[in-house]
Amino acid sequence: MPSSKLDSILSFLSENPKDPFLKYALGKEYEKLGQLEKTTELFENLIQSDPDYIGTYYHLGKIYERQSAPEKAVAIYQSGILVARKIGDKHAEGELAGAKMMIEDEE
Numbered sequence: 001m002p003s004s005k006l007d008s009i010l011s012f013l014s015e016n017p018k019d020p021f022l023k024y025a026l027g028k029e030y031e032k033l034g035q036l037e038k039t040t041e042l043f044e045n046l047i048q049s050d051p052d053y054i055g056t057y058y059h060l061g062k063i064y065e066r067q068s069a070p071e072k073a074v075a076i077y078q079s080g081i082l083v084a085r086k087i088g089d090k091h092a093e094g095e096l097a098g099a100k101m102m103i104e105d106e107e
Contacts, residue, residue, distance in 0.1 A: 005029055020050040027056075031063065039063055047079075054084055054092045061099055070103050077103075 006029045013022045027042035043060040046053060057080025064073035077100035084093035 006033070018049075020046060020053040023050075024053065024056060024059075028059070031059075036063055036067060040067070047076075051083060052087055054080065054087065054089055056080075057083065058092070058095055058099060061096070065103070070106075074100055074103050 006026075009022060009026045009029055013019065013026060016022055023042060023046045027039045027046065030036075030038040030042065040060070040063050043056050043063065046056050047060065050056075057076055061073040061076045061080070064070070064076060077096045080096040081093055081100070084090070084096060
């Protein structure tokens with residue numbers, strides 16, 4: 001059953017379909033509902049449409065990890081690191097590098 005939060009986000013998104021925060025929030029809400037395929041699709045599309053929305057890379061990487069796709073997770077973390085450097089977000093760069101390192105250490 002859809003949550004009222006999900007309904008609210010969908011309503012806001014229908015009014016502002018290009019808003020990257022709303023797209024991200026929708027993906028996170030689907031994740032909470034266990035709908036990882038929808039989350040993955042939304043986050044992949046968000047990276048295509050708004051590549052500088054840096055938080056998406058980390059969360060998509062974590063979804064890939066949950067889906068047992070470590071190679072995809074490493075690739076998305078690496079892409080996020082490059083974007084973080086480009087936009088000057090040292091905090092995001094560090095988080096993405098740490099997540100990437102954790103996977104590489106396990107292999």
